[in-house]
Amino acid sequence: MAVTMKDVAKLAGVSPSTVSRVLNNSSLVKEDTARRVMEAVKKLNYEINDQARILRTNSSRLIGMIGAGMENPFLAKVLKGVENEARQRNYNIIYGDSDGELKLELKFLKIMKQRKIDGIIIISANIYSSLLEKVKESEIPVVFGSGYINDPDISCVTVDNVTAAYEAVDYLVNNGHKKIGVIQGPYSDAVASAERIKGVRLAFRNHGIELDDKLIAEGDYTFESGYTGAKELLSRNNDLTAIFAFNDEMAIGAIRYLQESGISIPRDISVIGFDGIDLSKFVKPALTTVEQSGYELGSKAVEMLDSLIQGKPLSNNKIFIPHKLVERESTEMHFGEVVGKRR
Incomplete structure (x- = not known):
């Protein structure tokens, strides 16, 4: 025979309504009373009837x-x-x-x-x-x-995606970078990616730098799209000195492509990501990123x-x-000429 709330109340020495209040996490029940009720629930192996509770309290929890x-x-x-x-x-x-x-x-x-x-x-x-x-x-x-x-x-x-992206570009420009490629999120992302590209454009404009369309590649927040995004940017711009990816996974994918292409990070190209995932601390070089929790x-x-x-x-x-910008090994000051000829 199924154990009822009345059985729990009887064993705990309280009323059924008190049992109900305890099971619904009410603050109106004394700590000692709540403890007795929960001990009775455990001893009798009482199972709460979720459907009945929803009807009674109008809450499913x-x-x-x-x-x-x-x-x-x-x-x-x-x-x-x-x-x-x-x-x-x-x-x-x-x-x-x-x-x-x-x-x-x-x-x-x-x-x-x-x-x-x-x-x-x-x-x-x-x-x-x-x-x-x-x-x-x-x-x-x-x-x-x-x-x-x-x-x-x-x-x-x-x-604050706009401000965070602005600060990432501002950091790169203040470190001597003028030719900055961007790997953004999907064009269909009308929220986070759209906000970040707005911050990027604002930073470029305030620093008097043109953001040409060929400096922007579309990604989808995956490692793979960071890899292909970096490849696309380098095919169109042989004078890049920095890449800003809209999340860490794309930034790490970009690093992989650059390393496979014999491009030194950060000597030739600095890379910065966004999010501050745990992996960003352990890739080589460790990734500079905009960290959010x-x-x-x-x-x-x-x-x-x-x-x-x-x-x-x-x-x-x-x-x-x-949010905060965490500076690690993947970025450094750029002093002028692009190191080496890129194809």
Whole structure:
């Protein structure tokens, strides 16, 4: 015979309503009482009826996360931050990997709504207007964690991509680099990559340097696209002295191509990345990068989402996490002439 909440209440010497409050993580129950209840739950092997709880409390204690590519090491850090913060707030996580495809993102949004999810965190390189419309229509609390969303009704946690990219180019120019190639994200990425290219253009303009289209190559945030992006840039520009890639994976891919081509880093070409993934410290040469905390982004996203779920007013629904430029071995001062003839 199945163990009921009344059985737990009887063993713990409390009322069924007190058991319910403990199981729903209420702060109204004394610590000693909560401990007795949890001991009774464990002893009786009581299993919470999730469907009954949802009907009773109108809360599933579930947070959905839609992410684009779990193989991405930065996203893995974000997910870790989401999981840990959610656990502390008594939520469980359901994850869907959309690989940045709108069709899958809409599918996961529909599934999570059917599962009576309490809220959703979306990390996607491609923020389509149709996705934003469906998010609003769903009436589910949602926080985006992949870029600044201008819509005042959409909450987001992000790095200041414009400022961070500006500072990366500013650093290179102040170190004597005038011929800087850029490996950006996909042209379809209207958020993070678009913001970073805006910062790049602003820095070039403020330093009086022309950003010719031949100085920009499209990537897709993978090692492979960094490799091919560097190859493309060098085929069009034999006088590059620096490359700025919009994430560390592409920067590491670029380093691989340069090394295979007999180009010395940083003597011939300096390379700078973005994100600050762990691998950036261990490649040779160690990668100079714009570091942001994926863990903090995930944690702050859950914190904001929890407030939305509880109906608490937000003083600001657009939050920037800190970033900093970390100087390592892949960049150095450029003093004038390009070293060696490149084909």
